[in-house]
Amino acid sequence: MGAASVSISETGIVMRRVLPCGLPMSIALPLRAFDGVAARISETRGGDIAVSLELLHKDAEMCVPLLVSNGLEEAAADWHAWCKTTGLPMVMIDLDGVAKPVENLLGQLNVSEPKERRRSMTLRRRRPRIFMKRKVGEGEMRMRIHGREIISHED
DSSP states (O other): OOOEEEEEOSSEEEEEEEOTTSOEEEEEEEGGGSOEEEEEEEEOTTSOEEEEEEEEOSSGGGOEEEEEESOHHHHHHHHHHHHHHHTOOEEEEOTTSOEEEHHHHHSOOOOOOOOOOSSOHHHHHHSOHHHHOOOOOOSSOOOOOOOOOOOOOOO
């Protein structure tokens, strides 16, 4: 694969490159075409640890590199931000090259179907809808002065 230019937007990815025969090629992929945002940990020649982030695709030539960093904390923050921005799951790539979702590795994150709301439809029909809405509180502090008026009487 030759040099490619990649542009990322909210809707997807556009890859542009020139084929070996000289023809320009442009491929547009939606974000859902990718399996996740993958983190790959490797050791550098100096013995340091390097983390690379990429948009993982089933075709290895379609993977999009996002970041290569020596700082684990910075890479973890960027990994989380990319997942949140794209809506793709976090994926970890083992030393063997096997990609596993992070939820399966942690074993703590159990995602289940949402539970049914306590209010049933019969209760909703009885009360006007305006009474079921709750107002969002304001984040600012208010000062209230409580007191009573003292009036002196002359007797």
